[in-house]
Amino acid sequence: MIYTLMYGLTIGAILYFIAIGLSLTFGTMRVTNFAHTITYTIGVYLLLTFVTQWKVHYFWAAIFAVLAVIPIGYLIERFIIRRLYGESLDYTFIATFAVSLIGVDVVKWIWGVQPKALGDPIRRYIELLGFTFPVYRLLIVGIAILLFFALQLFVRRTMVGKIIIAALEDREKVRCLGIKLDKYFSLVFVLGSALAALGGVLYAPITSVHPYMGTSILLLCFAVVIVGGMANLKGTFFAAFALGMVVAITARYWPPGAETMVFIVMAIVLIFRPIDV
Amino acid sequence: MKPENRDIYELLIIAGSFLLLVPFLHTHRITDFMIFCIFVLSFDLLYGYMGRLSFGHLLYLGAGAYGAGLSLRHLTANPLLAILLGIAAACLLAMLAGLIVVRATGACFALINLAFNQTGWFLVMSPLRGITNGQDGFGIGAMRLGFFNFGSATFRFWFVLITLLLVFFLLKRVTSSPYGVLVRSIKEDETRVRFLGYNTYLYKWLTFVFSASVAGLSGALTALNYAYVNPNTMDVHKNVGAVFACLIGGAGRLYGALIGGVVYMLISNFLPLYVLRWEMFLGLALLIIVFRFRRGIWGSFEVWLSRAAASARLRAQSGKGAPVK
Numbered sequence: 001m002i003y004t005l006m007y008g009l010t011i012g013a014i015l016y017f018i019a020i021g022l023s024l025t026f027g028t029m030r031v032t033n034f035a036h037t038i039t040y041t042i043g044v045y046l047l048l049t050f051v052t053q054w055k056v057h058y059f060w061a062a063i064f065a066v067l068a069v070i071p072i073g074y075l076i077e078r079f080i081i082r083r084l085y086g087e088s089l090d091y092t093f094i095a096t097f098a099v100s101l102i103g104v105d106v107v108k109w110i111w112g113v114q115p116k117a118l119g120d121p122i123r124r125y126i127e128l129l130g131f132t133f134p135v136y137r138l139l140i141v142g143i144a145i146l147l148f149f150a151l152q153l154f155v156r157r158t159m160v161g162k163i164i165i166a167a168l169e170d171r172e173k174v175r176c177l178g179i180k181l182d183k184y185f186s187l188v189f190v191l192g193s194a195l196a197a198l199g200g201v202l203y204a205p206i207t208s209v210h211p212y213m214g215t216s217i218l219l220l221c222f223a224v225v226i227v228g229g230m231a232n233l234k235g236t237f238f239a240a241f242a243l244g245m246v247v248a249i250t251a252r253y254w255p256p257g258a259e260t261m262v263f264i265v266m267a268i269v270l271i272f273r274p275i276d277v
Numbered sequence: 278m279k280p281e282n283r284d285i286y287e288l289l290i291i292a293g294s295f296l297l298l299v300p301f302l303h304t305h306r307i308t309d310f311m312i313f314c315i316f317v318l319s320f321d322l323l324y325g326y327m328g329r330l331s332f333g334h335l336l337y338l339g340a341g342a343y344g345a346g347l348s349l350r351h352l353t354a355n356p357l358l359a360i361l362l363g364i365a366a367a368c369l370l371a372m373l374a375g376l377i378v379v380r381a382t383g384a385c386f387a388l389i390n391l392a393f394n395q396t397g398w399f400l401v402m403s404p405l406r407g408i409t410n411g412q413d414g415f416g417i418g419a420m421r422l423g424f425f426n427f428g429s430a431t432f433r434f435w436f437v438l439i440t441l442l443l444v445f446f447l448l449k450r451v452t453s454s455p456y457g458v459l460v461r462s463i464k465e466d467e468t469r470v471r472f473l474g475y476n477t478y479l480y481k482w483l484t485f486v487f488s489a490s491v492a493g494l495s496g497a498l499t500a501l502n503y504a505y506v507n508p509n510t511m512d513v514h515k516n517v518g519a520v521f522a523c524l525i526g527g528a529g530r531l532y533g534a535l536i537g538g539v540v541y542m543l544i545s546n547f548l549p550l551y552v553l554r555w556e557m558f559l560g561l562a563l564l565i566i567v568f569r570f571r572r573g574i575w576g577s578f579e580v581w582l583s584r585a586a587a588s589a590r591l592r593a594q595s596g597k598g599a600p601v602k
Contacts, residue, residue: 032384083568089383090330094520095567101517101560109554215514219395222388256403263392267377270389 004252005245010137010206012244013144017199018217019224019236020151021192027168027231028181028188031084034096035076036196037214037221038103039069043197044204044213045111048118062201066194073193077186085185100215107211115210140202147195148237155233164188168231220247220259223266284449288442291535295438298539304434305502306546311437312498313522314538315444318531319491320519325529326452327484328464332387332516333394336374337489339511340367341496343401343409346506349417356427360497367493370397371486379481382467394513401508414507417500427501437498444491448531451487460484461529518545521559524566527573536574 018040025033043065050061080099084092125132155161163184166174175181200213207213220243228239243262251258298307316338324330344366345359353359378389401409409415426432451457462470463477471477500506509515518541526537548555566573572580 026384032388080564090324090328090387091567091571093330093332093384093387094524094563097517097520098560098563098567101563102557105554105557105560109557219391223392226385226388256399260396260399263396266392267389270381270385271377 004248006133006137007251008245008248009141009241010244011247012241013140014199014203015217015221015224015244016144016237016240017147017202018196019221019228019240020147020233021189021196022221023225023228023231023233023236024164024168024188024192025081026225028164028171029081029085029185030089031081031092032089032096033081033192034093034218035080035099035103036096036192037200037218038076038100039073039193040196040200040217041107041211041214042072042103043069044200044209045107047201047204048111048116048209051118062198065201066197069197070190070194073190074186076193077189081189082182082186104211104214111211113211115208117208118205136205143202151233160184160187216259220262223262226266227269284446287449288446291445292438292442295441304430308430308434308437308502310539310542311441312495312502313518313542314535315437315441315495315498316492317519317522317526317534317538317541318444318448319488319495321523321528321531321534322448322452322460322484322491323488324520324523325534326457326464327460327481329382329481329485330387330520331378331390332520333390333392333513334489334492334519335511335513335516336390336394336397337367337371337492338496338499339397339401339508340370340489341493342500342506342510343496344493345497346415346417346500347408349500350415355422356425356501357422360494360501363497363500364490364493367496368486368490371489371493372482375482375485375489379478379485391513391516394511394516398508398511398513401511409506409508412508414505414509417504417506427504433502437502440494440498444494445531445535448491452531456480464529517559517563521563521566524563524571525573527575527577527579530573530575530579533573533575540574 018037022033022036025031025036046065046068047061050056050064051058054061056064076099080095081092084095125134155165163174163179163181164187167181167184171181224236224239224243227243228235228237243265246261246265247258250261295307295311298310302310316334319337320331320334323334341363343363345363348362349356349359352362374390374393378386378393381389402411421428425436427436452460459470459475459480463480467477496510499510522537522541523534524537525540526535527533544559545555548558552558570577
């Protein structure tokens with residue numbers, strides 16, 4: 001049971017990394033970003049190339065991969081997302097979906113369709129209260145919690161963070177204060193993309209790597225965002241871990257149903273709290 | 278042309294256009310095209326007319342296919358009854374799911390449908406494997422009832438063509454009725470419709486169920502056409518095809534749905550033969566549609582037609598008003 005909880009925490013942490021970008025993009029720009037996990041997939045493949053072909057150390061490879069997706073995130077924001085401000089949700093949805101189609105195809109083009117695997121980079125275990133935990137998973141959960149507090153600090157203490165939070169509440173009023181929001185929007189988008197890539201880079205060693213990996217996890221992340229509330233940073237954090245637990249516990253007792261259970265939870269949440277977007 | 282005969286002429290034109298395709302393609306393929314057109318029509322009712330984008334409409338196609346396939350396998354040897362049972366399966370499923378999904382709007386609507394589609398796909402793949410035979414699917418035999426011989430490709434072609442015309446006629450009537458106007462006003466501004474005293478949830482639910490039933494019909498026809506059902510019929514990723522077809526033809530126009538359906542089928546059937554990266558092509562085409570070509574083929578045609586008519590009228594007027602020497 002302890003191992004199940006550990007697994008749930010790991011999944012929750014990964015979901016948190018990815019969902020935070022979705023939630024922020026939605027809250028500030030009102031764009032439902034289907035292309036969000038494209039940076040996740042690309043980040044993972046870059047990591048794979050760095051580690052297996054260029055023999056870079058895992059730690060540095062991870063940092064380079066996250067940094068390398070930043071320009072990609074910026075390009076997507078500049079040429080696609082920025083044209084979609086104020087559009088109806090259908091068009092933003094279709095356009096970002098088109099971006100994700102193109103992205104997945106590019107990944108298939110460059111790296112091929114065969115699933116690949118990366119080993120656990122730390123390969124150490126820790127003994128705690130009679131249980132052995134892989135250090136790597138503890139590290140993922142640690143980074144997620146650290147990120148949560150860092151983000152809280154960022155939005156409370158820095159001017160940029162305060163502007164972003166204010167824009168989540170009411171964009172028009174922020175604009176009336178004479179603040180040019182476009183710059184902050186691209187910052188939010190790039191931050192979200194980089195965090196998604198970070199999630200991918202951390203998750204890659206314990207999952208299989210294939211071009212459609214982004215699409216499958218994206219659905220879970222949408223569920224997280226819907227359960228936690230769009231544009232709600234704390235809600236996203238708790239929803240991510242709660243749904244991670246749902247996945248882990250279902251996987252223990254009924255393995256094939258793990259992901260479907262998340263959607264059932266989401267449907268139940270929506271029955272009691274409909275979301276008008 | 279008398280106005281009351283207009284419907285008949287329109288149906289004849291549609292039937293004629295599909296028959297024109299016959300010399301160029303196989304009959305089997307055109308049957309496939311027409312089934313897809315029925316599905317796009319059902320999707321257009323939901324997206325083009327009611328303004329609710331669903332990324333999980335294939336669930337109802339799958340429900341229709343499995344409903345028809347399973348009832349042919351276990352319940353009855355009557356293919357027409359099986360089609361009805363397939364529609365009923367999709368309809369019942371939509372009645373239940375509709376209670377939840379119509380409460381959402383915009384992106385949530387699309388995502389919840391997507392989640393339901395994924396769940397349905399998973400149910401068919403894994404927990405219900407005993408009945409549905411999981412990934413392998415199952416074949417259907419004995420599809421003959423007197424004159425209705427679904428074993429023959431020619432009969433299937435005519436049957437599907439007539440079904441398509443019926444569906445088109447029905448949808449044309451429905452969308453131009455007061456109910457259809459109400460559905461279109463929900464797309465424009467739901468709050469105002471509610472202010473007028475209409476229970477919009479009821480109308481959205483009805484439209485959703487209706488659209489899903491038509492999708493179920495196309496699913497049942499798919500099952501009969503291939504004599505085979507497998508989970509690929511409700512693969513979540515294929516939903517983009519319907520969206521693409523609807524947009525390129527012109528959303529909110531029944532003719533647009535037909536043209537879009539044929540264009541999408543032509544692209545997806547023949548482009549992969551020549552272009553390896555056809556998903557990228559589809560993505561780029563979607564981007565172009567969203568940013569530059571929102572009216573679609575039929576919408577642009579209508580605009581061109583009305584412009585031509587306006588300029589013709591202008592010419593006629595100036596001709597009349599010109600001073601006589």
